[in-house]
Amino acid sequence: MIDNVDQLYSSTRKKIGDFTFDEDVARVFPDMIQRSVPGYRSIISSIGMLASKVVTPNSSVYDLGCSLGASTFSVLDSVQHTHYKIVAVDNAPAMIKELENKLRSRNSESEVELRCEDISQTNIEHASLVILNFTLQFVPLEARPKLIQGIYAGLRPRGVLVISEKIAFPNEKMQDMQTRLHHEFKKANGYSDLEISQKRTALENVLIPETLADHQERFSEAGFSASDVWFQCFNFASMLAIK
Ligand code: GEK
Secondary structure, three states, rough: OOOOOOOOOOOOOOOOOOOOHHHHHHHHHHHHHHHHHHOOHHHHHHHHHHHHHOOOOOOOEEEEEEOOOHHHHHHHHHOOOOOOOEHHHHHHHHHHHHHHHHHOOOOOHHEEEEEOOOOHOOOOOOOOEEEEEHHHOOOOOOHHHHHHHHHHHEEEEEEEEEEEEEEEEHHHHHHHHHHHHHHHHHHOOOOOHHHHHHHHHHHHOOOOOEEEHHHHHHHHHHHHOOEEEEEOOOOOEEEEOOO
């Protein structure tokens, strides 16, 4: 087995439990997300570009569900001034531990405040940018409105929420087509039919996608003055919501 290559679902499992972000997942995470999420790299580098435009002096940036800090590093590499704070939050200890090591090895520990907590408990304050990069999809549906309202409240005027999600489609035929395209994407990246199907079962009760309309309605109910999609590939999209 190659150490950092995702082969977690490559052999037949008798029973497939719910997917969790444990140490095995943290070890292969960069490979897993890049081979599973169309456009992931473009989204990460675009978040850096966005940060360079919207992160104001004396403000905070929140990376909610930061995993190994891909968005955090993109922000650190793109914002020219240093008068801001990044708060990176994840409730998986394995992710936070690994991110801590990464920050230490690039001498960036003091630039990022790490928190191992549920993002539903994170108090957002003085934020110019909040990042939810493929995280809200794992938060229970009933907890999502309050979370988005809290983000809106903690953003400064004209502050921005960037949110990327796997999305659902209201039309069944379209849903089926986009799902098949996504599976084709995973196959092209070396995943077998067995891996794709076992991973899908593991995520079934854990990752709950919503439609773009559901997201936009929630943004507008929370008070955001504008929201729209800026990136989409198959059933993965990224949106901006502006206070
Ligand atoms: C990236 N943003 O590379 N509270 C805190 N963290 C959570 C919660 C929660 N309630 N639910 C899930 N997570 C990253 C990728 S991955 C996306 C994000 C994926 C965390 C979870 O532990 C995991 O690290 C992350 O959200 C989701 O841009 O695996 O598809």
